[in-house]
Amino acid sequence: MADILVKKLTADxxxxxKYVQSLxxxxxGGLELQQQRQRVLQLSKETSALLKKNVYNNYMQFIETAKEISQLESEMYQLSHLITDQKSILSMMLEVTISGDKGPGSGLSGVQEAVQEFEDPQEARLRQQRENRKKxxxxxxxxxxxxxxxEEPERWLVYExxxxxxxxxxxxxxxxxxxxxxxxxxxxxxxxxxRRGPxxxxxxTLHLxxxxxPVxxxxRGQATNAFKLLIFPDARAFQAPSPKIKSEWLEHLERxxxxxxxAQQKQPTAEHRAPVANPDSENPFLKQQDSVGSRDSQDDDETNPFSWWSSSSAPPQSQVPQTPEWMQELPEDLDQAIAQRNFxxxxxxxxxxxxxxxxxxxxxxxxxxKRGVxxxxxxxxxxxxxxxxxxxERSLNAGPKAARRAVNILLQLNKQQMACELFLKYRTAILKSxxxxxxxxxxxxxxxxHLCAVYFRNLNDTLNEFNKVFASCKSCLPALVVWAGDSMNSFASKFCQHVFSTQSSLTTVSECVSLADHYCKQASKTGLDLRFALHxxxxxxxxRRVASARDQMLDAIKLRAQDESWQPTKFTxxxxxQTFMEEMNDIGVAGLNEYLTDALVLGLTSSVLELVRVMVAFVEDVLRLLVVWPDAQQLLADSLTAVLEAQLHQCKAAVQHPMLKDKVSSCLCDAQR
Incomplete structure (x- = not known):
């Protein structure tokens, strides 16, 4: 047994x-659980003792291994120092060399430095911008x-x-x-x-x-190497790792x-800059032609009646649309409206x-x-x-219209699924309360x-309010159907708990089931039929309850047969x-006058009359259940057959009994009826 437990606990x-759940x-009972706990504790003690024994037997090996690790660490330090010295020597040799290129990480080659010395500053700046863009x-x-x-092509990294x-x-x-x-x-x-990974x-956020x-x-105290960024309408403070990095941040920000x-000041002047001179402009004859042509074009412009329109209608290229004032004040207005609940x-x-x-x-x-909005x-x-x-309590005691305002806000923000989910959760909480x-x-x-009245009233209110609020959101209907099915399952669970878990009679069960089915039919008028879920x-x-009622009738037949005297029923x-006849007529059993053998004698025994009363009540209850449970028809037929067969079996046993030979006629009369 211990080996099996060890294999289970040491499995991959x-x-x-899962192991505790299976146990x-x-x-x-609790005794078996205590035994399992004792086995696990015993195994723990054995494992601990075995571990101590292994440590005691191998402690010398542990000490030697620790010494070897320490020696290996010192050798690694020595090797690191040697490599560092070799690197410094190689760097010095590369710096002393005349024609050789410098190694990686030691700067540019002499040729590249010479090229950069005579490189155009504008080209150098563009090259640096491209490198910063890659960074x-x-x-x-x-x-x-x-x-x-x-997405902005003219954007590059300056410092980070x-x-x-x-x-x-x-x-x-x-x-x-x-x-x-x-x-x-x-x-x-x-x-x-x-987060793990790159x-x-x-x-x-991204601030312009x-x-x-920068400030x-x-x-002050522990806040050292700090600087502040004033970002309208707020401010944010940051702490740098060192004073040098802090000064670099402030310097880069200012520059x-x-x-x-x-750059913004140079941009408008660059757009109106004169074109680059053409080499042909050195030709004096072309200059003369240009001057004549310019005078002619000027004269043509003066005589052209449409010249004023072409010059005045052309918009300046540097004109940039400005943000309206209401748009600049929008974030503050939104914050104020949300804070005041002006949704x-x-x-x-x-x-x-x-x-x-x-x-x-x-x-x-x-x-x-847009990101801020x-x-x-x-x-x-x-x-x-x-x-x-x-x-x-405020929200749970409110009516179905209490959530309409919030749901409409979410719908207009294109949050249909969220609005539907929250609305149904809200209605679920109200129903539960x-x-x-x-x-x-x-x-x-x-x-x-009372249970049916509360549940179906809440269900009808939810369906009506949902049809009003989500009339244009057909995609939310499946969520409503799922919610209605779940709520019906919860109602049915509570219903069955109080109806079937108690010692209620079959008559009470049939009345309660018929009542629930009646409410469910009325709720189907709103367009959602949930009777299938209820059934x-x-x-x-x-x-189970019908079978229990049948078994009770069978047991009652056996008990009555033991005390039965098999005598016709006599009235005083x-x-x-007359009272007996009226009672039988009330339950639907008529025509008993033909069984009167005398003025006050009825040719049926008391056990048969009692069986008739019980069977009529049983049939009425099951027929009432047939509306909700159509499959009960076969069960009703089988139950009645079993009851009648049991009664006939008792009559047959009485006829064959040697002490009841003088009462055979009464037994046969009961069997025939």
Whole structure:
């Protein structure tokens, strides 16, 4: 037994949770579980003792191995020093050499240095920009979600490094970021601590240099080597690893901003710059012709009546469309509307901004503004989700229209699936709260009546509200059908728990089932028929309850046969006989007058009369169930056949009994009837 346990615990695919679950399922009672626990503890003790024994026997080998590892470590250090010395010697030899190229990492060759010395400054700058562009592409491969940064062709990397973002309140460290200074913007990416592989950062934001001002921050406490970036309308503080890197960041930021301003100032003048002179301009005859031609063209322009239109209608090439004032104030207005729960105003602003972006040119400024608007859209969605979440008595006690406002906001933001999911979760919470408030008072039928009323009222309200709110979203109908099926299964589970798990009679069961089927038929008028789900969830319990009623009748027949005297039923007076006849007529058994053998004697025994009463009630209950459970017809026929066969068997046994020979006529009369 211990060997089998060891094999199980040392297997490659051993799973502790599955092993515990299998023990819990296979064990009978707490005693067997205690025995299993003792076996595992005993195995643990044996393993621990064996481990200690092995350590004691091999401790000398452990010591020798540790010595060898220490010696190997010292040899590796010596080898590292030797390699470093050899590298420095080789570097010195390459620097001393006259015609040889320098090694990798030691700078450029003498020929390349000479070429760079006489290289055109503009070409050198373009070459440097291309190299920085390649560096930017290589850097962005390690940052997730920043492919749009390379969409601008005239963008390259100036400086980059790791920083720690500080809190504005106490200048405590918040997160590690990767900062990249580009020639026209400043990019931030957050560190992914749980990520493995080359992509270790996620893109956060991209700020234009025009809206960014670097500010030095004095050292205070633990916040050393810090600087601040004023980014309207906010500010962010960062901490550099060392004072040198901090000064480099501030220097590069200032110089890049100046270069950016200078480039923007040179751009309009470059567009109006005169064309490059043609070599043919040195020809004096061509100059004379040009002067004559220019005078002629000037005269033609003066006499041309359409010259004023052609000159005035041509727009300047340097004209750039400016962002409207309302668009610049949009982020602040959106934040204010969301904070004040003015969702309709926020939605209007978002729709207006989206219309503007569809018509506006695709510039870097518009892309950044669009990204800011989409960020606030996510904020609005999260706030609306919180409004729609079914938490607290206020939302759970509200009517079906309470969630319409939030759902409409999500629908207009093109969040149909989210709106549908949240709406159905909201209705589920309301239904669950209403069912929990039901109290089990009175008999089972009264409780089931209240249960059906609460559930189907909530179901009808949900269906009607869904048809109003999601009338144009046909794709959400499958979610409604799935939700209705799940809610019906929950209702049926609660229904079966109170109807079939208690000692309720078959009459009570049939009444409760008929009541639930009636409510389900009324709910189908809204367009969703869930009777199939109700019937499927009750079929097994109904079959078990009908079989139980049949077995009770069979047991009752055996008990009555033991005490049966096989005498005709006699009445004391005419009034008692008349009352008996009326009772039998009420349950549907008529025509018993023909069995009267005397004025007050009925030619049927008491056991037969009692069997008739029970069978009539049984048939009525099962027929009531046939509406819900059509398969019960065969079960009803089989049950009645079994009951009648049992009664005939008792009559046959009485006829063959030697002590009941004088009562054979009564037994035969019961059997024939």
């Amino acid at each position: 695919d051993f799973d502790a949770e 819990s399922h296979s064990s009978v 930017l592409s290589a850097l962005l491969e390690n940052i997730e979600g920043c492919s749009h940064v390379l 490094g790791d920083l720690v973002e500080l809190s504005q309140d106490d200048y405590s460290g918040q997160q590690r970021v990767r900062a990249c200074l580009l020639n026209d913007s400043f990019m931030l990416a957050t560190w992914l601590a749980d 992509v270790r950062y996620r893109f956060e 240099l025009d809206a960014l001002v 030095n921050v004095k050292d 890049t901003k100046k270069d950016r301003v200078a 309709e105003d926020a939605l209007t602003l978002i729709q207006r901004a989206r219309e503007y972006f569809t018509q506006a040119p695709k510039t870097l400024v518009n892309a950044e503004m 989409e960020t606030r859209v996510k904020t609005l969605v999260s706030v609306v989700r919180a409004e729609l979440a079914a938490s607290g 209403a069912l929990q408030r039901l109290r089990l008072e009175g008999d089972t039928e009264v409780y089931i009546r 499927a969830s009750m079929s097994r319990d109904l079959e 007076d005419e009034r008692q006989l």
